[in-house]
Amino acid sequence: MDVEQFRKAGYAAIDRICDYFNSLEKLPVVSRVEPGYMKDLVPAEAPENGEDFDKIAEDYQKVIIPGLTRWQHPSFFAYFPTGCTFEGILADLYSSSVANPGFNWSASPACTELEVITMDWAAKMLGLSPEFYNSSEVGGGVVQTSASDSVLVAVVAARSRYQAAHPETKMEDLVIYATTQTHSLGAKAAVVLGLQIRTIEVEWKDSYCLRGDGLRAAFEADEKLGRKPFILIGTVGTTSSGAVDNISEIAQVLKEYPDVWLHIDAAWAGVALACPEYREALYLPQINEAATSFCTNFHKWGLVNFDFSAMWVRDRKLLTEALDVTPIFLRTKQGDEGTAIDYRNWHLGLGRKFRSIKLWFVLRSYGVTGFQNHIRKGIKLNKIFSDLVEKSEILSLVTEPSLALTVFRITPPNEENYTVAAVNQLNLHFHNTLSARDDIMLTKTDLNGRICIRLAVGSSRTEETHIRQAYETIEQVASASIQSWLQTHAN
Numbered sequence: 001m002d003v004e005q006f007r008k009a010g011y012a013a014i015d016r017i018c019d020y021f022n023s024l025e026k027l028p029v030v031s032r033v034e035p036g037y038m039k040d041l042v043p044a045e046a047p048e049n050g051e052d053f054d055k056i057a058e059d060y061q062k063v064i065i066p067g068l069t070r071w072q073h074p075s076f077f078a079y080f081p082t083g084c085t086f087e088g089i090l091a092d093l094y095s096s097s098v099a100n101p102g103f104n105w106s107a108s109p110a111c112t113e114l115e116v117i118t119m120d121w122a123a124k125m126l127g128l129s130p131e132f133y134n135s136s137e138v139g140g141g142v143v144q145t146s147a148s149d150s151v152l153v154a155v156v157a158a159r160s161r162y163q164a165a166h167p168e169t170k171m172e173d174l175v176i177y178a179t180t181q182t183h184s185l186g187a188k189a190a191v192v193l194g195l196q197i198r199t200i201e202v203e204w205k206d207s208y209c210l211r212g213d214g215l216r217a218a219f220e221a222d223e224k225l226g227r228k229p230f231i232l233i234g235t236v237g238t239t240s241s242g243a244v245d246n247i248s249e250i251a252q253v254l255k256e257y258p259d260v261w262l263h264i265d266a267a268w269a270g271v272a273l274a275c276p277e278y279r280e281a282l283y284l285p286q287i288n289e290a291a292t293s294f295c296t297n298f299h300k301w302g303l304v305n306f307d308f309s310a311m312w313v314r315d316r317k318l319l320t321e322a323l324d325v326t327p328i329f330l331r332t333k334q335g336d337e338g339t340a341i342d343y344r345n346w347h348l349g350l351g352r353k354f355r356s357i358k359l360w361f362v363l364r365s366y367g368v369t370g371f372q373n374h375i376r377k378g379i380k381l382n383k384i385f386s387d388l389v390e391k392s393e394i395l396s397l398v399t400e401p402s403l404a405l406t407v408f409r410i411t412p413p414n415e416e417n418y419t420v421a422a423v424n425q426l427n428l429h430f431h432n433t434l435s436a437r438d439d440i441m442l443t444k445t446d447l448n449g450r451i452c453i454r455l456a457v458g459s460s461r462t463e464e465t466h467i468r469q470a471y472e473t474i475e476q477v478a479s480a481s482i483q484s485w486l487q488t489h490a491n
């Protein structure tokens with residue numbers, strides 16, 4: 001393809017993308033293809049000779065579009081939202097047009113410098129302490145691929161720090177701390193690094209958050225066994241129910257355990273810190289005081305296209321001392337002199353995408369006010385939904401709604417007469433019936449043995465009408481589920 005062919009195909013691609021967005025609402029949310037559907041549409045071998053691009057682009061439409069789950073659909077309420085803005089799409093296009101592995105400053109000075117500046121923009125927008133700014137030249141922010149990568153980096157750095165302070169420690173005694181509500185990224189980090197993980201039980205009465213007492217009891221029990229806690233993953237906004245660990249009590253306990261690194265996983269909820277009215281409830285002052293590292297994904301609720309996991313550390317040396325492996329061919333004058341950040345020493349890989357253009361475009365085009373409005377809109381829409389659930393006679397909230405997430409379930413009349421298993425069966429049937437539809441998508445979860453349904457708002461295209469329509473559908477399905485369930489459970 002030459003430049004003029006690219007120009008033509010590029011215009012056509014933008015037209016196709018615009019048509020897709022214009023028709024999005026009429027398309028099903030859930031793809032209806034069966035596993036293996038593509039085998040009949042795409043040959044098993046690459047073509048011997050090059051094909052015409054028009055034909056390739058047409059196949060995108062025929063082969064790919066039917067196999068997509070439409071995360072940008074206004075009636076997508078599953079998992080958490082995935083950011084997708086036209087600004088982000090354009091940024092990806094520009095970024096890929098100057099493809100470069102960006103591992104150090106000289107690999108493309110713009111790549112490093114825009115990340116340094118825009119990560120400070122984001123830190124300021126979220127209200128993080130200036131200690132986390134790149135401009136502090138001590139702490140700093142870096143773009144990671146995912147929250148899982150951010151945790152992996154934090155655990156590796158925390159382990160190095162702990163081992164440097166206690167060289168006699170055996171690897172098998174080191175323990176990662178988390179709770180039963182921590183995202184699987186904690187368990188994954190333990191598997192990848194061959195470390196132990198302790199998941200502390202959390203309770204319904206505490207809204208599934210980690211409290212100081214629970215943490216202290218676990219530390220004390222482990223100390224007696226000679227185990228060494230070296231990192232705690234605190235969650236601000238758990239995946240299951242949006243629970244916020246009590247960072248205030250945790251910080252208090254950690255004062256007695258200064259060797260323990262506090263990583264805050266705020267993958268989903270962290271972007272809500274852009275709105276000052278949520279900062280206290282999300283423990284921003286305590287995070288600013290006590291967190292060693294903090295992570296939030298702008299690619300979830302934060303309008304930036306996947307991938308963009310933002311991670312900040314209070315002391316960049318903790319990362320570079322753990323991760324700097326510098327063979328001679330990677331040494332540069334700027335790196336040696338310390339005049340520029342070498343981001344390759346802040347993450348696991350060497351090469352890295354030029355992702356900061358996405359944040360730059362989004363924050364400039366929306367402004368901080370526009371970003372805040374997007375967050376506030378999600379919370380407001382979720383409130384409409386959770387108010388409807390509260391009024392319902394068959395549905396009930398499982399925990400208080402958290403920001404833009406509601407967790408609910410069917411509660412049958414006289415629930416105390418039924419076993420937990422029977423009520424779980426009812427809720428599973430309810431979710432299965434919802435999942436068989438293609439006009440709405442929600443995910444289920446299990447909170448301490450109870451099956452619940454989650455509704456997560458946050459796509460930039462969701463409006464009040466979609467929320468009310470979703471509630472109507474959900475209530476109808478719930479009503480039918482409970483009818484048939486009552487019949488099978490009648491004496």
Ligand SMILES: *Cc1c(COP(=O)(O)O)cnc(C)c1O
Pocket residue numbers: 080145146147148149183185235237238239265266267268297309
């Ligand atoms: C989504 C989510 C994650 C996982 O994020 P990745 O970026 O896909 O690794 C981790 N923690 C929480 C709280 C999440 O909501």
